[in-house]
Amino acid sequence: MPSSNRIADAFAAAKAQSRPALVAYLTAGDPSPARSASLALALNRGGADVLELGVPFSDPVADGPVIQQASDRALKAGTNVRRVLEIAAEIRRQSALPIVLFSYLNPLMRYGFDALARDARDAGIDGCLLTDLSVEEAAGPVSKLRAAGLDTVFLAAPTSTDRRLKLVSELSSGFVYVVSRTGVTGERSDVAASVEPLVNKIKSMTDKPLAVGFGVSKREHVAAIGGYADGVIIGSAIMRIIEQHGHAPDLESRLEQFMRTLSGKEDSPR
Amino acid sequence: MSNDPIQQPDSGGHFGPYGGRYVPEILMAPLEEIERAYADARQDPAFQAELADLLAHFAGRPTPLYECRRLSENLGGARIFLKREDLLHTGAHKINNCLGQVLLARRMGKTRIIAETGAGQHGVATATVCALFGLECVVYMGEEDMRRQRLNVFRMRLLGARVESVTSGSRTLKDAVSEAMRDWATNIEDTHYLLGSALGAHPYPMMVRDFHRCTGDEARRQITEQAGRLPDMIVACVGGGSNAIGIFTAFIPDTQVSLIGVEAGGRGLTTGDHAARIAGGSPGVLQGAYSYLLQDNDGQVSLTHSVSAGLDYALIGPEHAWLHDQGRARYTNCTDSDALSAARTLARTEGIIPALESSHAVAEAIRLAPEAASKIILVNLSGRGDKDTDIYRENFPELDTPDAQ
Numbered sequence: 027m028p029s030s031n032r033i034a035d036a037f038a039a040a041k042a043q044s045r046p047a048l049v050a051y052l053t054a055g056d057p058s059p060a061r062s063a064s065l066a067l068a069l070n071r072g073g074a075d076v077l078e079l080g081v082p083f084s085d086p087v088a089d090g091p092v093i094q095q096a097s098d099r100a101l102k103a104g105t106n107v108r109r110v111l112e113i114a115a116e117i118r119r120q121s122a123l124p125i126v127l128f129s130y131l132n133p134l135m136r137y138g139f140d141a142l143a144r145d146a147r148d149a150g151i152d153g154c155l156l157t158d159l160s161v162e163e164a165a166g167p168v169s170k171l172r173a174a175g176l177d178t179v180f181l182a183a184p185t186s187t188d189r190r191l192k193l194v195s196e197l198s199s200g201f202v203y204v205v206s207r208t209g210v211t212g213e214r215s216d217v218a219a220s221v222e223p224l225v226n227k228i229k230s231m232t233d234k235p236l237a238v239g240f241g242v243s244k245r246e247h248v249a250a251i252g253g254y255a256d257g258v259i260i261g262s263a264i265m266r267i268i269e270q271h272g273h274a275p276d277l278e279s280r281l282e283q284f285m286r287t288l289s290g291k292e293d294s295p296r
Numbered sequence: 297m298s299n300d301p302i303q304q305p306d307s308g309g310h311f312g313p314y315g316g317r318y319v320p321e322i323l324m325a326p327l328e329e330i331e332r333a334y335a336d337a338r339q340d341p342a343f344q345a346e347l348a349d350l351l352a353h354f355a356g357r358p359t360p361l362y363e364c365r366r367l368s369e370n371l372g373g374a375r376i377f378l379k380r381e382d383l384l385h386t387g388a389h390k391i392n393n394c395l396g397q398v399l400l401a402r403r404m405g406k407t408r409i410i411a412e413t414g415a416g417q418h419g420v421a422t423a424t425v426c427a428l429f430g431l432e433c434v435v436y437m438g439e440e441d442m443r444r445q446r447l448n449v450f451r452m453r454l455l456g457a458r459v460e461s462v463t464s465g466s467r468t469l470k471d472a473v474s475e476a477m478r479d480w481a482t483n484i485e486d487t488h489y490l491l492g493s494a495l496g497a498h499p500y501p502m503m504v505r506d507f508h509r510c511t512g513d514e515a516r517r518q519i520t521e522q523a524g525r526l527p528d529m530i531v532a533c534v535g536g537g538s539n540a541i542g543i544f545t546a547f548i549p550d551t552q553v554s555l556i557g558v559e560a561g562g563r564g565l566t567t568g569d570h571a572a573r574i575a576g577g578s579p580g581v582l583q584g585a586y587s588y589l590l591q592d593n594d595g596q597v598s599l600t601h602s603v604s605a606g607l608d609y610a611l612i613g614p615e616h617a618w619l620h621d622q623g624r625a626r627y628t629n630c631t632d633s634d635a636l637s638a639a640r641t642l643a644r645t646e647g648i649i650p651a652l653e654s655s656h657a658v659a660e661a662i663r664l665a666p667e668a669a670s671k672i673i674l675v676n677l678s679g680r681g682d683k684d685t686d687i688y689r690e691n692f693p694e695l696d697t698p699d700a701q
Contacts, residue, residue, distance in 0.1 A: 084596040085470060087477045087583060088320040094464060106594035131318055132581045136595030158318045158581065162308055185325035185484055194321065208322055209482035 032124035033200035036075040037235040046252035050074035051261030053096040055105025057272035063116035068278035072285025081129035090212030092262040118150025126153040143174035153177030195232035214241035309498020315614035317497040361518035374668035378677040388679030390421035396507035398425040401488035414469035415606035416448025418492030423457035433457040440467040493536025494613035497584030508542025527674040533656040537613035539678035560602030561629035569601035573612040574627035587617040603632035604652035651679030
């Protein structure tokens with residue numbers, strides 16, 4: 027049982043408004059750890075319903091150049107797991123925004139899953155997604171995270187077999203992250219059409235919320251995915267703004283405005 | 297979970313706690329596809345026959361086992377034998393695995409092959425088998441390694457491969473692996489990732505070991521014929537650990553035979569500039585596998601250093617981690633300068649210029665031999681030194697002047 031129902035509540039609230047939940051990814055520590063909470067809150071003001079707070083890693087094999095470079099900048103700025111947890115706590119003091127800790131396995135393994143589960147819960151984190159933790163290897167970490175009341179989110183991919191999709195759905199709580207296409211993270215002009223049948227297939231296996239990510243960068247994408255999925259995940263498009271305007275004083279308002287554009291909040295305030 | 301090293305790994309690819317499958321979900325289905333195809337091919341006499349034919353007539357197996365009489369005499373102790381994998385086509389053991397995997401890729405209907413390379417030996421071997429079968433070939437290589445191994449870059453291009461320069465991270469082997477994994481995740485449909493060492497997610501460590509075990513199988517027969525008994529020690533260098541596991545495997549049940557892996561000691565362990573994972577690392581996950589990893593306190597992967605690009609990698613192959621924990625193999629390390637010096641010694645006493653990687657194993661044999669009278673040391677000479685000529689020139693400037701002796 028999650029200690030909070032913040033993630034589930036966010037998806038339910040969006041559904042009640044007949045719109046997809048917006049999940050915003052932010053690499054913690056880019057451009058600096060001191061600024062991350064403020065950037066997260068800006069994303070929230072612009073319409074983010076859930077935050078994926080990324081732990082930077084030296085070897086991000088699942089990421090394209092934008093998030094690779096964000097990771098590099100965050101590491102150079104001195105970000106580590108402990109600092110990411112402090113950032114989460116800082117966000118939690120100011121907002122009820124659900125937070126999913128998004129990480130490669132090794133930094134958290136090094137921190138230790140017993141300590142991590144406890145400290146993440148204490149920091150107000152709601153769930154955890156481990157990019158390179160396959161469902162086959164997940165039993166240990168999942169039991170520790172769940173025992174601390176944290177949700178565990180797993181990835182479903184276009185290449186996943188039905189057997190794997192079932193395992194992913196079963197082990198996921200909070201939501202299932204549906205990867206829209208093969209490849210690595212990064213913006214695309216179009217979102218793969220093949221993701222809709224994939225979402226529908228997973229829907230037949232679970233009633234957990236399904237959020238689609240990889241390649242989402244425009245309002246049209248959000249609208250289209252919102253037609254069949256419960257949530258939309260935006261990552262590289264956000265990190266590109268930070269890459270381009272990391273030192274601009276108005277970075278927060280740029281991020282807020284970008285989220286408003288994606289959510290359609292600018293034309294129809296809710 | 298079996299404790300018997302020869303029955304490793306389990307069905308999930310675990311060698312004790314090590315190995316496994318730690319990759320993004322996108323790559324799980326292709327790994328399962330390879331696992332199925334390999335399980336099928338392994339038992340298919342036609343596959344094994346085609347592979348055996350290529351190993352014999354294309355690659356040049358069996359390779360000789362050669363006794364270093366002058367070197368042994370000079371050291372005044374053990375008899376040193378070399379397993380001459382350096383005499384294989386393309387100049388290193390890497391061709392064994394490449395032939396096996398390219399046949400498997402064809403069986404799976406893949407038309408495009410990608411690979412990573414450090415020293416360039418695996419890249420050259422991959423480019424070679426792709427030329428042999430007319431397959432598209434892309435090799436990822438760190439920018440720093442391309443500089444260090446210019447000759448191999450050219451050889452790959454001559455063979456028709458495209459060499460992609462990797463400019464992220466430390467610009468060496470681990471970054472090339474990351475780029476290859478990203479390419480694979482993008483092009484799963486038509487692409488096989490021809491991973492070059494006993495690394496990565498299951499089934500690679502097992503499959504790569506199996507394709508290299510011919511080295512140890514041959515050496516076991518040969519030493520029995522030539523010396524009338526098994527060796528006392530087997531010494532091999534360990535980057536990912538493919539040549540080492542290739543020669544160790546046949547001898548694992550022979551518990552009287554010491555298995556010794558030599559990692560890159562770089563500029564010395566105290567400097568931090570090395571790739572000695574067993575001595576200086578701790579268990580962690582990198583690029584698909586759980587094993588001993590050079591990492592900092594925050595779980596970030598450390599930058600490694602070795603004069604030899606092929607040993608310059610932050611994770612040791614998972615089966616080696618298990619052999620270490622079990623006490624079945626012992627892992628030591630050798631500095632850049634000892635490896636360089638061993639290369640010169642071998643060149644001058646036996647007329648064999650070894651690859652810098654293999655020179656680490658030679659250096660360990662040179663260190664052990666004087667104290668090992670009447671013992672037999674078998675060294676896996678995994679590659680030849682032609683590719684390292686530039687580095688030898690840089691390090692032996694006294695031989696590179698017009699009036700040098």
